Amino acid sequence: MSTDPAFSRALGERGWIGMAWPKRYGGGERSMLERYVVVEELLAAGAPCGAHWVADRQSGPLLLLYGQEQIKQALLPRMARGELYFCIGMSEPNSGSDLASIRSRATKNQDGWLLNGSKIWTSGAHLAQYMIGLFRTGPVSSNRHADLSQFLIDMATPGISVRPIKDLTGADHFNEVFFDNVRIPADHLLGNEGDGWNQVMTELAFERSGPERYLSCIQLLIQMIDSADRDNERHTVAIGKLVAEMATLRQMSLGIAGMLARGENPALPAAIVKDQGTLVEQNLPEIAHDLFGIDLSSRGGPIASVMSYLVQAAPSFSIRGGTRAIVRGIIAKGLGLR
Numbered sequence: 405m406s407t408d409p410a411f412s413r414a415l416g417e418r419g420w421i422g423m424a425w426p427k428r429y430g431g432g433e434r435s436m437l438e439r440y441v442v443v444e445e446l447l448a449a450g451a452p453c454g455a456h457w458v459a460d461r462q463s464g465p466l467l468l469l470y471g472q473e474q475i476k477q478a479l480l481p482r483m484a485r486g487e488l489y490f491c492i493g494m495s496e497p498n499s500g501s502d503l504a505s506i507r508s509r510a511t512k513n514q515d516g517w518l519l520n521g522s523k524i525w526t527s528g529a530h531l532a533q534y535m536i537g538l539f540r541t542g543p544v545s546s547n548r549h550a551d552l553s554q555f556l557i558d559m560a561t562p563g564i565s566v567r568p569i570k571d572l573t574g575a576d577h578f579n580e581v582f583f584d585n586v587r588i589p590a591d592h593l594l595g596n597e598g599d600g601w602n603q604v605m606t607e608l609a610f611e612r613s614g615p616e617r618y619l620s621c622i623q624l625l626i627q628m629i630d631s632a633d634r635d636n637e638r639h640t641v642a643i644g645k646l647v648a649e650m651a652t653l654r655q656m657s658l659g660i661a662g663m664l665a666r667g668e669n670p671a672l673p674a675a676i677v678k679d680q681g682t683l684v685e686q687n688l689p690e691i692a693h694d695l696f697g698i699d700l701s702s703r704g705g706p707i708a709s710v711m712s713y714l715v716q717a718a719p720s721f722s723i724r725g726g727t728r729a730i731v732r733g734i735i736a737k738g739l740g741l742r
Contacts, residue, residue, distance in 0.1 A: 407454035407531065409486075415446075415453075416486030421460045424665075425468060430481030436665040440615065440658065447619040454577070458528060459483045462610040463490035463536050467556070470595035470603060475556060479534070492611075493523040493537030493557070493581060494604065502730070503538065503604060504548035508583065510539035510555060517555065517593065519563075519586040525723065529566050529579035532559055536607075538600050552600035556592040563587070572716035605671055612725045613660040613674035617681035618653040620721065621688045624714055625650065627707035628692055642695055649684050653677060672738035675731045682728065686718045 415421050423439040425431025446453055464483050467476055482488045499505045508521020519539060529535065535557040542551025557564070563586040568576035595603055625646060632639040656677050663670040692711050722728050736742045 405454040405457060406452040407528075408452035409455050411452050412456040412486035412489075414486070415456070416484055419484075421456055421486050422464055422480065422484035425464060425480060425484060429468070429476055430484035436661045437658070440661045444615040444619070447615055448622055450623060454528065455489050455531060456483070456486045458492060458532075459488060459490040461614060462492070462607050463534070465610055466536060466554075466594065466603065466607050469606065470554070471556065472591045475591065488534065489528060489532045491526050491529040491532035491535045491559075491579075491581075492607075493526055493529075493535045495523060495525045497522060497524050497580075504552075504601070506538060506540060506552070508537075508539050510541050510553060512541070513587075515587060516590040517588050519555070519557070519583040519588060521583050523581045524579075525569070526566075526579045526581050527577050527724075529559070529581050530568055530576070535559055535581070536594065538604055541597055541600075549601040551598055552604075553597050554594040554600045554603050555588060556594060557586070557588055561586050561588065571720060606669075608725060609660075609669070609671045609674045610664075612678035612731075613657055613664075613670055615654070615657055617657060617677050617725075618650055618684060621685040621714055621718070622650075624688050624692060624707070624710045627710050628688075628695065631696060631707050639695055642691055646684070646688070646691065649680075653681050653684065656680075672735065675726075675734040675738070678725050679728065679731045679735065682721045685721055689715045689718060 412421070419432045420442050422429070422431040423434040423442065424436050425433070427433050460483070464480060467480060471479075479488060483490070494503055494506075496506045496508060499507070506521075508519070508523065511518045511520075519537070521539065523537065526535070537555050537557050538552055539555060540551055541553040545551065559566075563584045565582045565584070567580045567582070569578040569580060570576045571578060625643075628643055628646075632643055634640070656673065660670045660673050660677060663673070689711050692707065696707065725731070726734075733742070
């Protein structure tokens with residue numbers, strides 16, 4: 405997703421960031437379904453929402469739930485104005501989506517906390533002013549989910565360094581982030597010490613359930629519809645099936661927005677939407693090639709250009725929000741299969 409700080413500020417001026425947040429924190433106190441409609445239209449149009457995306461989708465809601473009051477008052481209105489950008493520090497080298505195995509550590513001292521370790525695949529860390537990071541605050545035990553805590557981290561703090569990672573498309577929105585004796589205030593602990601795992605599960609439900617779980621490849625589907633031969637039965641059947649799958653994913657995703665509005669825990673259905681959305685999106689370029697025989701080397705026309713990008717970008721869709729194996733493990737557990 406591309407970034408445009410001016411566009412983010414313009415959305416903030418319209419009240420389209422933090423729409424469901426309380427007005428006292430700069431929000432609009434609109435419903436989750438109203439927010440869903442706005443986000444869906446922005447994604448379908450390919451709007452450059454990357455700068456404020458994480459702040460609006462998950463960091464703001466997480467601060468509302470677990471942040472100290474003075475932090476909410478200081479940061480949330482600026483986030484709603486499109487001025488503050490956030491990144492998420494979860495995955496680590498040699499851990500991937502197995503968050504319970506992280507080794508980065510936060511040690512309590514007389515002034516607050518001392519952070520050491522590293523994070524990887526941190527989208528937008530090179531632009532973000534803040535990170536919400538998961539660190540181990542106690543000894544590793546047989547219960548790997550215990551003694552994990554989340555922290556609000558000012559990315560300008562001494563001891564933090566960011567190293568970009570280029571993906572297949574040549575973009576460098578992924579990053580490694582290193583923490584070398586990084587000092588943060590005591591009130592930057594989010595929630596209670598040791599509650600990090602439950603907080604992360606709440607956060608990932610926000611990340612896995614939105615319309616971005618099925619709209620990342622929408623431009624390719626639009627181009628396929630525009631390029632289809634109405635008299636070609638293969639085109640009709642294949643594209644009809646894709647549209648039906650997209651419509652089903654949309655209804656599932658809307659259902660989760662309703663759950664969030666009612667204060668319910670959508671962890672299981674969010675994992676299902678994430679898994680199925682990834683399958684549909686990663687299959688799209690292959691189906692397009694099968695139907696239209698596009699020569700990507702020639703980059704001929706809009707459909708070839710879109711497909712060329714997605715062939716390179718789609719493999720990463722399995723990783724964001726949790727790998728397929730992790731997500732399916734959550735689904736199996738939630739259904740009582742393990």
